[in-house]
Amino acid sequence: MYYIMIAAAVxxxxxxxxxxxxxxxxxxxxxxxxxxxxxxxxxxxxxxxxEQYIHLLLFGEGEPTTLFGSTTMAFFVAALPEEGAKLLAxxxxxxxxxxxxxxxxxxxxxxxxSLGFATLENIGYVIMSGEEWMSTAxxxxxxxxPGHYAFAIMMGFYYAIYHFVDPSRxxxxxxxxxxxxxxxxxxxxxxSGSVSPVAASVCSLVLIYFCIKLQREASRKVNEMITINxxxxxx
Numbered sequence: 001m002y003y004i005m006i007a008a009a010v011x012x013x014x015x016x017x018x019x020x021x022x023x024x025x026x027x028x029x030x031x032x033x034x035x036x037x038x039x040x041x042x043x044x045x046x047x048x049x050x051e052q053y054i055h056l057l058l059f060g061e062g063e064p065t066t067l068f069g070s071t072t073m074a075f076f077v078a079a080l081p082e083e084g085a086k087l088l089a090x091x092x093x094x095x096x097x098x099x100x101x102x103x104x105x106x107x108x109x110x111x112x113x114s115l116g117f118a119t120l121e122n123i124g125y126v127i128m129s130g131e132e133w134m135s136t137a138x139x140x141x142x143x144x145x146p147g148h149y150a151f152a153i154m155m156g157f158y159y160a161i162y163h164f165v166d167p168s169r170x171x172x173x174x175x176x177x178x179x180x181x182x183x184x185x186x187x188x189x190x191x192s193g194s195v196s197p198v199a200a201s202v203c204s205l206v207l208i209y210f211c212i213k214l215q216r217e218a219s220r221k222v223n224e225m226i227t228i229n230x231x232x233x234x235x
Contacts, residue, residue, distance in 0.1 A: 005133050009126040012141040013115040016149045020111045023222060024104055025229050032099055036109045039089040040116020047117075050081045070195045074187030075180075082117070083180045087155060089113050094159075103160040104229045107222065110156030111149060118148035143211050147186050150218035151179040157221045160228075182214060 017037070021027055054077050064070045090113050094100045100109070122140055129136035155175055162171040189207045193200035 002127070005126050005137070006123055008134070008137040008141075009122040010119055012145040013119040013122065013149075016145065017112055017115050020108060020149075020153075020222070023226065024108050025226060026102060026104075028099055028105060028108055032093075032097060033108070033112055036090075036093055036112035037116040037119075039093055040086065040113040040118070041120050042116075043085040043089050044117055044120045047081050047085045050085075051077050054081065064191075065195055067192055067195060070191040071184075071188045074191050075184035078187045079180050079183035083151065083155070083176060083183055086110070086113050086117060086152070086179075087176055090155065090159065102229055103164050103232065104225050106160035106163065107153055107156035107225055110152040110159065114148045114152030114155075115145075118145045143190075143207065146215060147183070147211065150214045151183050153218040153221050154182060155179045157225055160225060164232075186210065186214070 017033075021033065055073070058072060058076065059069070064073050090106075090110050093109055093113065094106070097109075099105070122137075122145060125140060125144075126133050126137045155178070158171060158174040158178060162168070162175055165171075186207070189203055189210055193203040196203075
């Protein structure tokens, strides 16, 4: 049974990773793809400790009981350390990568770092959900893992703009702020149902709508970066 649970937790990230890898006009070497994925896995444990520390600072041993509290938790306990660690891992990976020479590379490596993180996180959630593991796996496959994927595309997109096009402070800030805000909004909506049961069903619909918009924006950025890649190949 554990093998099936782990497979259900891993499969969504593998499919999204394969999709973005095949989108790359000049696919990156597999060993570097694996390094990016492994980097995402390795940051999970320190991020978990950091999240616990921030949680203790903000809420002590308890949990948020208001919408303001759940929003604070979403942005500063979850989104801040997770997106910050992903960006650090991405920067360390790219700074000495001899194959990092095209705009789309930023998206590819950002996605695989994020999917490495999402895979280990997903395994933990599915296993800890016990008898409810199947519904947990399905919901996370449809929402949480694609969410990490979309946040990564935003990070990779603005990393490419900053690195190859315009190294301004504004673009540097967007590398972190855009995925951080998207992640924070996602988690705020997802967590709000737990502190406001009356609004839980409404929050579920809002979350689905937000995720659809998020994936459309991610797809638009992927296609835009492919176009930029082609234009630069012709120069």
